[in-house]
Structures are given as C-alpha cells and as structure tokens.
Amino acid sequence: MKNAVLVFGGAGYIGSHTCKALAGAGFRVVVVDDLSTGHRAAVQWGELVIGSLLDRDFLRGVMDRYRPSVVMQFAAKIAVGESVADPAVYYETNVIGSLCLLEALRASGNVPLVYSSTAAVYGVPESVPIAEGHVIAPINPYGRTKAIIEQVLTEYRSAYGLRSVALRYFNASGADRDGDIGEAHEPETHLIPLALDVGIGRCEFLTINGDDYPTPDGTCIRDYVHVSDLADAHVAALRYLVSGGDTIAMNLGTGIGCSVLEIIAEVERVTGRMVARKVGERRDGDPASLVASPDLVHRVLHWKATRSGIDNIVETAWLWHKKLRACPL
Numbered sequence: 001m002k003n004a005v006l007v008f009g010g011a012g013y014i015g016s017h018t019c020k021a022l023a024g025a026g027f028r029v030v031v032v033d034d035l036s037t038g039h040r041a042a043v044q045w046g047e048l049v050i051g052s053l054l055d056r057d058f059l060r061g062v063m064d065r066y067r068p069s070v071v072m073q074f075a076a077k078i079a080v081g082e083s084v085a086d087p088a089v090y091y092e093t094n095v096i097g098s099l100c101l102l103e104a105l106r107a108s109g110n111v112p113l114v115y116s117s118t119a120a121v122y123g124v125p126e127s128v129p130i131a132e133g134h135v136i137a138p139i140n141p142y143g144r145t146k147a148i149i150e151q152v153l154t155e156y157r158s159a160y161g162l163r164s165v166a167l168r169y170f171n172a173s174g175a176d177r178d179g180d181i182g183e184a185h186e187p188e189t190h191l192i193p194l195a196l197d198v199g200i201g202r203c204e205f206l207t208i209n210g211d212d213y214p215t216p217d218g219t220c221i222r223d224y225v226h227v228s229d230l231a232d233a234h235v236a237a238l239r240y241l242v243s244g245g246d247t248i249a250m251n252l253g254t255g256i257g258c259s260v261l262e263i264i265a266e267v268e269r270v271t272g273r274m275v276a277r278k279v280g281e282r283r284d285g286d287p288a289s290l291v292a293s294p295d296l297v298h299r300v301l302h303w304k305a306t307r308s309g310i311d312n313i314v315e316t317a318w319l320w321h322k323k324l325r326a327c328p329l
Contacts, residue, residue, distance in 0.1 A: 004030045004066040005238065008053065008101065009074030010046075011038025014116065014172055014230055016181045018072065019045040021231035022238075030066055033075065042181050053097030059104035063111070070238050072114040073101060076145075079189055080120065081283075083142035094145035102152065106160055112241040113153070113164040114234055117249065119223075119290055121147040121168060129255055129293040132168075139285040150249055157247040165237040165245070170223035170253035170292045172230055174313040175320035182320030183227075191263055192224075192314060196321040199271040206275055208260055210282035219260035221289040223253040226307040226316070236301040245300075253292020254305045266314045 005022055009015040010031030015038070019029050022045070029046030040048065051058040053075055076094045077083065083090040098115075105111040120143030121136050138144045149166075156162040173192050175182030183193050197203040211218040233252050264275050297303050307313075 003069040004028045004046075006030050006032055006062065006066060006068040006071045007046075007074065008032045008072065009038065009076065009116070010072075011035060011040065011042050011048070012074055013183050013185070014169070014227055015072070015074035016042035016044075017176060017227045017231040018074070018234045019043070020176065020180065021228070021235050022046075025235050027235075027238075030068070032062060037185070039184060042184075044180060053093070053100055056100050056104070059100055060107065063104050063108040067108070068111055070112050070114065070241055071101070071105060072116075072234060072238070073098060074116045076116065078118075078142065080140050080142050081189070083140055083145075087141035090141045090145050094142075095148050098149045099152065102156060102162065106156070106162055110160060110162040113162070114237045114241065115149065115153060115164055115166045117146045117150055117166040117168045118143065119168050119170045119251070119253070119292065121150065122290075124285065124287045125290065128257075128289045129253075129291045130251065131293040132249060132251060132296050153247060163241055163245070164247050165241060166249040167230075167233060167237060168249060168251050168292075169230060170225055170251070170290060172227050173224045173317065174226040174228065174307070175316045176228060177307075177316055179319055179323055182324060183317065184324055191260060192267065192317050193321060195264055195267040195275050196271070196318060198275045198277075199267055199273040200321065200325055202325060204276065206264070206277045207280040208277055209280050209286060211279045212282075213288040215259060215288055217259050217261045220286060221257035221259045221291065223256065223291045224258055224263075224308065224310060224313055225253055225305055226313050229305040229307050233297065233301060233303045236303045240301055248300065250297040250300060251292040251294055252297060253294050254308045255292055255294050257289055257291040258310050263310070263314070266310050267318075270311070270314045270318050
C-alpha cells in the first residue's frame with residue numbers, strides 16, 4: 001500500500017503496538033497524537049504529527065497531506081472512574097472528537113476506519129460468554145461514548161457509504177516481547193501493572209475490589225488479551241476493509257476468563273515476589289464476569305489470539321515494567 005495508514009492515538013498503549021505490527025507488515029505509518037496521554041518515546045514506527053481531534057482544520061490538513069487508504073482511531077479517554085467524575089471531557093474527546101474525524105474522512109472520499117471500541121458497551125452481561133448480538137447497555141459514560149460512536153458508524157455507512165470496523169476490546173494486557181513498548185498509564189488503573197508495582201516495591205499493597213462475587217474464588221473474572229494480539233487484529237481489520245469488507249463490530253477476546261486471584265498468583269510466580277493485598281468494596285457496576293465470544297472475529301478476520309496465555313501476558317508485562325520503572329518514559 002503506497003498511501004499512509006493514519007493512526008490517531010498511535011503514541012498510546014494499544015496504538016503504539018499496532019504501529020509496530022503495521023510497520024512489520026510493510027505499511028507506511030503516520031502517528032497523529034496530541035500527546036496528552038501518549039508518549040513521544042512510543043512513536044518508533046513512522047512519522048509523528050502532533051494535533052487534536054477537535055481541530056477540524058488540522059484534520060483536513062492531515063487528510064489532504066497524507067491521503068490515507070485507511071485510518072485507525074485509538075485516541076480517546078479510557079478510565080471508567082474518571083468518566084463518571086468528569087463526563088464532559090469524555091463526551092468532548094470520545095464523541096465530538098470522533099465526529100470531527102468522521103467528517104474529515106467523509107470529506108476525503110469516505111476513507112475507511114478501524115475504530116477502537118470496548119466491551120464496556122455491553123454493561124452488565126445477561127449471559128457469558130458475550131456475543132456481539134448481546135444488548136448494548138453501557139453503565140458508565142466511557143462505555144456510552146463508545147456505544148454512541150458505534151451507532152454513528154452504522155448510520156454513516158447507511159447515509160454516506162463510509163465503511164468501518166469497530167473492535168470491542170476485552171482486557172488489553174501484556175507488552176511487546178522485544179521490550180520496545182508497553183503499558184504506561186498515569187495514573188495506572190489496570191490490575192496487572194498495579195500488581196507488578198506491589199511486586200517491585202513501588203506500592204505497599206494491591207486493593208481487590210470485592211471478593212464476594214458469584215465466581216469460583218469470589219473475585220471478578222475477565223478475558224485478558226495480549227496487546228500484540230490486539231495489534232494483529234487491527235492489521236487484519238485493515239486488510240478486511242481494503243479488500244472491500246463492510247461495516248461491522250466485533251469482539252476481541254480469547255473466550256477464556258481469569259480471576260483477580262489467578263492474576264495475582266501468576267504475578268507472584270513470574271516475579272518470585274509476594275503481592276500484598278487487601279480487600280476493598282466492590283466498585284459500582286463491576287460485573288462478576290466479562291468473557292468474550294470470539295467466534296465472529298475468527299470467521300470474519302481469521303484472527304485468533306496466539307500470545308494471550310496468562311503466563312505470557314504477565315511475563316512480558318513484567319519485563320516491560322522493570323524497564324519502565326528504571327527508565328520512565
């Protein structure tokens with residue numbers, strides 16, 4: 001492909017891993033990021049263009065300059081708790097920003113889009129594993145912003161012909177096996193890096209948010225997917241769109257759940273260190289179990305998670321975590 005792939009939010013966690021996968025597959029990568037939460041040091045594959053999704057003139061200029069064949073949209077606010085405390089920022093960035101981008105894509109001839117969505121669009125599941133036909137019922141502003149744009153993508157296809165793939169991530173985790181990039185949120189809210197911070201001595205203890213759920217060990221169960229597997233799925237989605245694929249939303253998960261206590265045990269095994277923990281209150285709206293049915297993505301994109309064993313996830317996260325804490329981005 002001669003034209004660039006524009007990766008909005010490519011300086012972030014999943015975006016940077018996807019840039020590496022795209023470059024490895026022979027695509028020309030251009031990262032577009034405002035660096036509000038992303039890291040300049042994570043932009044190692046392709047050119048960096050700094051600018052905001054909310055700047056319509058900037059977006060038109062970027063589209064005119066690079067004339068991309070496909071655009072990927074990772075740029076978003078992603079913390080559930082923050083979205084409850086400050087929903088205005090989430091609606092502005094995740095909804096208005098994405099709408100600005102969609103209008104730029106439409107003005108450039110309906111450039112197809114790979115959109116970063118989330119399992120949070122399902123809310124509290126009625127059944128597990130969760131298939132794409134499950135009711136969309138998000139329970140927090142973050143999930144609602146993603147569900148809104150998914151609906152917009154369906155309507156843009158009907159009204160304007162703009163094609164897209166929305167990928168609903170379950171729990172992105174792990175790090176690049178080469179140690180080039182990894183997870184570096186500030187503040188950190190995800191279980192595995194928080195547990196590793198305890199193992200490395202940076203935090204005194206890990207808080208488990210409830211141990212009385214109706215699960216085998218009483219803690220929440222989640223579907224953990226290695227970030228490099230997610231990156232490969234984005235490359236597959238790009239190829240699907242380039243070959244004429246139509247608008248669709250798909251789960252990205254393994255179909256296998258792992259509890260909080262199982263994650264802690266694996267962190268202790270990999271690090272050789274105890275993870276001190278205490279039990280706190282349940283978080284509002286935290287489902288007991290969130291596990292994907294990945295059947296649709298298997299059929300449509302011919303993608304399966306191949307790196308997402310919990311041992312590999314924690315091992316790669318630990319290698320990166322030690323490097324990150326020694327040399328912060």
